[in-house]
Amino acid sequence: MRAPMTMQGAQRLRAELEELKSVKRPAVINAIAEARAHGDLKENAEYHAAREQQGFIEGRIKQLEGEISHAEIIDVSKLDAGSRVVFGATVTLADVETDEEKRYQIVGDLEADIKQALIAVSSPLARALIGKHEGDAVTLDAPGGRREYEIVGVAYLG
Structure with missing residues (x-):
């Protein structure tokens, strides 16, 4: 069964998805690269925080893509x-x-x-x-x- 979603809700979620993909994902990739440049990754708090943030962002992107693609959009x-x-x-x-x-x-x-x-x-x-x-x-x-x-x-x- 397809989950119902309002048109306004779908628009809000698509906007969040677009921001995650075009703004937040590149920012966290840059943060990881910068933290890597600081050397030893075992004791690098910035690196671990950025990787954790990356995991959250990728998880949210997958969740949003799945929900939007399986939703029944209702006007x-x-x-x-x-x-x-x-x-x-x-x-x-x-x-x-x-x-x-x-x-x-x-x-x-x-x-x-x-x-x-x-x-x-x-x-x-x-x-x-x-x-x-x-x-x-x-x-x-x-x-x-x-x-x-x-x-x-x-x-x-x-």
Whole structure:
């Protein structure tokens, strides 16, 4: 099964991939060459740090290439699910106790970023929301106890 991903998420990940390949990979290769020039590699902290960084960069490049190539890219603005919550929806929730409103977009696992209010489709909150409609109540067992939310808005923004 192909993992869903929004068009915006795919663009962000492609931009990260391009930066890793064109900026960070060459920089770490230069750092390794420079550290090698300093001589003995056994006790050369700069060399070992650069090699470790290179391993991280190459791993992330492989991960991004694999995820993007196997993703099903979805144009959220073309979805017409009405008031029903499906992948890609931007959902406004009101905490039943506090009336505090929060807004999240349901996105693919790799593009999720809670700081940007992007929640993974596989997260407990997203799983509780999928299939519900505007006006429905959702109960979630959170680490701080049981929370109840009302879905006050569902939008499909491009």
